Amino acid sequence: xxxxxxxxxxxxxxxxxxxxxxxxxxxxxxxxxxxxxxxxxxxxxxxxxxxxxxxxxxxxxxxxxxxxxxxxxxxxxxxxxxxxxxxxxxxxxxxxxxxxxxxxxxxxxxxxxxxxxxxxxxxxxxxxxxxxxxxxxxxxxxxxxxxxxxxxxxxxxxxxxxxxxxxxxxxxxxxxxxxxxxxxxxxxxxxxxxxxxxxxxxxxxxxxxxxxxxxxxxxxxxxxxxxxxxxxxxxxxxxxxxxxxxxxxxxxxxxxxxxxxxxxxxxxxxxxxxxxxxxxxxxxxxxxxxxxxxxxxxxxxxxxxxxxxxxxxxxxxxxxxxxxxxxxxxxxxxxxxxxxxxxxxxxxxxxxxxxxxxxxxxxxxxxxxxxxxxxxxxxxxxxxxxxxxxxxxxxxxxxxxxxxxxxxxxxxxxxxxxxxxxxxxxxxxxxxxxxxxxxxxxxxxxxxxxxxxxxxxxxxxxxxxxxxxxxxxxxxxxxxxxxxxxxxxxxxxxxxxxxxxxxxxxxxxxxxxxxxxxxxxxxxxxxxxxxxxxxxxxxxxxxxxxxxxxxxxxxxxxxxxxxxxxxxxxxxxxxxxxxxxxxxxxxxxxxxxxxxxxxxxxxxxxxxxxxxxxxxxxxxxxxxxxxxxxxxxxxxxxxxxxxxxxxxxxxxxxxxxxxxxxxxxxxxxxxxxxxxxxxxxxxxxxxxxxxxxxxxxxxxxxxxxxxxxxxxxxxxxxxxxxxxxxxxx
Numbered sequence: 068x069x070x071x072x073x074x075x076x077x078x079x080x081x082x083x084x085x086x087x088x089x090x091x092x093x094x095x096x097x098x099x100x101x102x103x104x105x106x107x108x109x110x111x112x113x114x115x116x117x118x119x120x121x122x123x124x125x126x127x128x129x130x131x132x133x134x135x136x137x138x139x140x141x142x143x144x145x146x147x148x149x150x151x152x153x154x155x156x157x158x159x160x161x162x163x164x165x166x167x168x169x170x171x172x173x174x175x176x177x178x179x180x181x182x183x184x185x186x187x188x189x190x191x192x193x194x195x196x197x198x199x200x201x202x203x204x205x206x207x208x209x210x211x212x213x214x215x216x217x218x219x220x221x222x223x224x225x226x227x228x229x230x231x232x233x234x235x236x237x238x239x240x241x242x243x244x245x246x247x248x249x250x251x252x253x254x255x256x257x258x259x260x261x262x263x264x265x266x267x268x269x270x271x272x273x274x275x276x277x278x279x280x281x282x283x284x285x286x287x288x289x290x291x292x293x294x295x296x297x298x299x300x301x302x303x304x305x306x307x308x309x310x311x312x313x314x315x316x317x318x319x320x321x322x323x324x325x326x327x328x329x330x331x332x333x334x335x336x337x338x339x340x341x342x343x344x345x346x347x348x349x350x351x352x353x354x355x356x357x358x359x360x361x362x363x364x365x366x367x368x369x370x371x372x373x374x375x376x377x378x379x380x381x382x383x384x385x386x387x388x389x390x391x392x393x394x395x396x397x398x399x400x401x402x403x404x405x406x407x408x409x410x411x412x413x414x415x416x417x418x419x420x421x422x423x424x425x426x427x428x429x430x431x432x433x434x435x436x437x438x439x440x441x442x443x444x445x446x447x448x449x450x451x452x453x454x455x456x457x458x459x460x461x462x463x464x465x466x467x468x469x470x471x472x473x474x475x476x477x478x479x480x481x482x483x484x485x486x487x488x489x490x491x492x493x494x495x496x497x498x499x500x501x502x503x504x505x506x507x508x509x510x511x512x513x514x515x516x517x518x519x520x521x522x523x524x525x526x527x528x529x530x531x532x533x534x535x536x537x538x539x540x541x542x543x544x545x546x547x548x549x550x551x552x553x554x555x556x557x558x559x560x561x562x563x564x565x566x567x568x569x570x571x572x573x574x575x576x577x578x579x580x581x582x583x584x585x586x587x588x589x590x591x592x593x594x595x596x597x598x599x600x601x602x603x604x605x606x607x608x609x610x611x612x613x614x615x616x617x618x619x620x621x622x623x624x625x626x627x628x629x630x631x632x633x634x635x636x637x638x639x640x641x642x643x644x645x646x647x648x649x650x651x652x653x654x655x656x657x658x659x660x661x662x663x664x665x666x667x668x669x670x671x672x673x674x675x676x677x678x679x680x681x682x683x684x685x686x687x688x689x690x691x692x693x694x695x696x697x698x699x700x701x702x703x704x705x706x707x708x709x710x711x712x713x714x715x716x717x718x719x720x721x722x723x724x725x726x727x728x729x730x731x732x733x734x735x736x737x738x739x740x741x742x743x744x745x746x747x748x749x750x751x752x753x754x755x756x757x758x759x760x761x762x763x764x765x766x767x768x769x770x771x772x773x774x775x776x777x778x779x780x781x782x783x784x785x786x787x788x789x790x791x792x793x794x795x796x
Contacts, residue, residue: 094198097210101194104214104448105187108222111452112183116460117175119468120227122494124166124178126509127159127229129498131167134160140317144514146497148485148505148540155514156318156325158267162230165265175464178228185232186225192239193217193411196418199247209421211444212366217410219451220363224407230266231404237262238272238411245280245387246415249298252305259312268325270313272398272408279390281306286386294385356443356450364406371413374420381423388416459656459687472570472623473546474499480585484543487523487536488573490515496546504544527551530560537561545576549625552597566591569599569616571625591616599629606633617646624654631663635670643667658684662696674703694720698732705735714739723752730756730764734771741778750778 117124126146133141140160143151157163169177197210197217225232237258244251255277263270284303287295299305316322358366375392378384395412398405460467470492477500485505488496493509507523508515525532527547536542545564547554549572558564558576567582567589568575574596579586593612595601600609613630620626627650634643647664654660665680681700685693701716717736721728733756740749753775760768 097198097207100211100445101198101214104218105191105194107449107452108190108218109183109187111456112186112222112225113179114456114458114462115179115226116462116465117178117182117228118226118460118465119495121510122469122492122498123510124228124494125498126494126511127163128167128170129494129501130157130160130163131165131170132498134164135167142317144508144511146501146506147508147515149507149519153514156267156321158263158316158318158322158325159230159265160317161261161264162233162266166228179463182225182228182232185228185236186222189232189236189239190218190221192236192243193221193414196239196243196247196414197421199418206421206424208440208444209424211441213370213417213421215358215444215447215451216363216366216370217414218363218448219358220360220367220410221407222452223360223363231269231407233262234266234269234272235407235411237266237269238276238408239414241273241276242411242415245276246294246418249302252299252302255305256308256312259309260315263313263322264316267316267318267322269408270322271326272412273309273313275391275394275412277306277309279387279394282390283385283387355454356447357454358447358451364410367410367413367417370417374417377423378416378420383419383423384416385419388419392416461656468572469495470546470570470573471495471499472620473568473573473575475622476568476570476575476620477504477544482544482582482585484581485540486544486546487526487542488546489527489548490520490523492546492572507540527554528557530557533557534561537564541581543578543581546573547576548572549574549597555595555597566596568620569596569623569626571623589619599626600632600636606637609633610637610639621649621653624650624657624659627654628659628663631667635663635666638670640667640670644671658687658692665699669699669703672706674706678703696720698729701739702732702735705739710739710742714743714745718745723748724755730760730767734767737771737774741774746778750775753778 129146130141133139133145140157141163142154142157144153144155145151166178166181169181173180194214194217197213221235224235240258241255244255259273262273281303284295284298284306313322314320318325371392375384378388391412395409398412399409470488473488474496481503482500483503485507486496486500487507490507490509493506496504497506497509508519512520522532522536526536527533545558547558549569563579564576565579565586566574567577567585569591577585577589591612594604594609594616599613610630610633613626613633617623617626617630627646631643631646631650634640634646644664644667647660647667650657650660651664661680662684665677665684668674668677668680678700681696681703685696688696697716697720701713701720704710704713704716713735717732717739721732721736723733723736733752737749737752737756740746740752753771756771757768757775760771
């Protein structure tokens with residue numbers, strides 16, 4: 068007992084020394100923590116490839132290419148066939164020009180690095196704001212909470228390389244200079260000129276920031292206020308120069324209209340412009356030390372509300388902070404995407420309040436308590452980002468979800484004309500195929516509007532709308548999402564359009580009149596493009612058609628997947644092995660490649676090899692798929708007479724009293740369960756087999772009856788050789 072007390076005391080003393088050491092070097096450790104977190108985010112960002120969220124980045128690349136090739140800022144939809152004479156305010160032309168050159172020189176790896184630097188630079192200034200206020204334990208705990216919430220929330224918009232990342236960086240830099248380094252203010256007009264040419268639509272936010280500090284400076288008569296001490300004499304004039312610098316852009320004063328040109332109805336169909344779900348602001352859960360971005364926003368919202376009330380009661384709410392708060396709150400009502408701007412605009416106020424944060428109660432041993440809280444909170448950002456790391460994606464560019472099959476097909480063919488495709492993916496089409504193939508519209512609003520969106524979206528959902536659109540524009544190609552099965556009936560009203568290509572994401576139709584040679588050579592017959600394993604079509608005919616398509620277009624996973632399935636259904640296992648071997652070579656990261664190869668091996672009595680591929684397929688499988696794969700692994704171990712392993716997999720994977728479980732697997736579970744001594748479970752499973760075994764499974768029914776008889780007679784406890792004899796029956 069004494070030794071236990073001594074051990075506890077030693078631990079307590081160690082914690083006390085650690086606590087005292089930490090408090091003595093509080094700011095140093097806060098900075099080290101911030102640095103380590105930013106390095107971690109940088110590594111995470113660099114490991115994450117360019118992926119599809121939307122296809123905006125690619126229309127920016129196309130705009131940049133147009134600028135460098137023509138020397139003209141693109142102010143018309145040059146890539147569209149519906150109205151190339153429209154003019155609009157291209158407020159992100161500088162971003163387009165910049166990322167095109169980066170891509171031209173360094174490829175997608177350069178874009179990954181650019182995205183990472185923009186995100187981490189922005190987070191650096193945010194964290195730098197917060198670390199200024201660490202003076203005591205109370206501030207350190209609050210610093211960790213705020214850092215976790217802000218970093219996790221702000222980084223969540225960092226997976227796409229778009230001009231909003233530059234705006235976030237500029238907002239954080241402007242606030243950092245105006246709050247903490249006012250002597251640096253002469254640099255702000257230059258930054259304004261850069262900002263307005265890269266993402267000019269956000270001039271309103273820049274104007275709000277400069278206006279807030281200008282009003283405060285003019286209204287604050289007491290120049291002895293602490294926040295006025297380091298401001299240069301020309302402070303307000305530099306702010307006015309920022310306003311003048313806004314006009315240094317190709318559109319001059321017209322840029323001021325850019326923030327008000329977005330069609331009002333776009334909030335109906337662009338997710339990020341839809342109103343913010345207010346439930347997010349007051350819903351918080353924390354599972355396994357993982358904080359979601361929405362929960363980070365919840366924490367920021369709670370703290371912002373409390374900070375506002377507290378500073379107001381203390382009569383310490385600064386004019387600039389109040390203006391930023393009100394302006395940010397208004398932005399928050401204008402769409403979900405502006406929540407990130409709002410979170411940055413309230414940062415100065417939250418930072419000011421954190422300096423006043425105090426414990427109300429003197430808790431005995433609070434040093435130990437504070438240390439425990441600090442350690443717990445400090446790991447949250449690391450576990451949260453760590454949980455999102457996915458090394459299975461192709462690096463540095465993963466084209467999953469993009470219409471790359473269509474673009475490759477049209478490019479290889481040398482096609483020319485125009486195409487209708489949903490606007491969400493049209494950005495990638497214009498990047499890959501301009502100037503040979505023009506699109507209807509993408510997600511740029513303006514130059515496009517809600518009428519354009521209605522025209523193209525209804526064309527995929529109405530025979531009448533499709534017919535009128537095709538008559539109006541004389542379309543060469545239609546790209547229909549392969550999951551949108553109603554279009555199979557809609558397109559029948561316009562028989563001149565024939566499916567010529569099946570991609571992983573889209574089915575491409577070509578106009579027989581305008582693309583006669585392509586239609587004659589590539590028309591897809593026999594198979595259903597929307598359901599490649601349609602059971603209304605003879606499997607062997609479908610296999611022949613799919614084999615031809617797979618040979619002609621070897622980079623499409625969907626056709627290989629369907630071909631492998633049909634070959635396995637038809638028990639043409641040697642042919643299936645050839646197809647699945649090709650799938651593993653061409654699509655090594657797709658778990659289905661390994662699953663189907665394992666299935667073909669299992670059916671050719673090569674279970675040892677099959678197990679390896681099944682295990683590989685499980686790496687990226689969800690819970691339901693893992694259970695299904697485990698049944699196959701269990702069956703393979705059963706065939707190999709490794710009954711211990713077989714029972715482990717089958718028992719974990721199966722729901723024996725579910726009517727959908729295969730009779731063969733149920734028998735294997737009962738048999739191996741008996742070997743493992745699970746007699747009660749085995750008896751129940753056998754009863755289940757006897758109740759639902761269909762007539763064509765009479766052999767398994769007889770085996771189950773025989774097994775049950777042996778259990779009832781007490782003869783199941785026999786040697787392994789007898790069981791193997793039962794298995795061979």
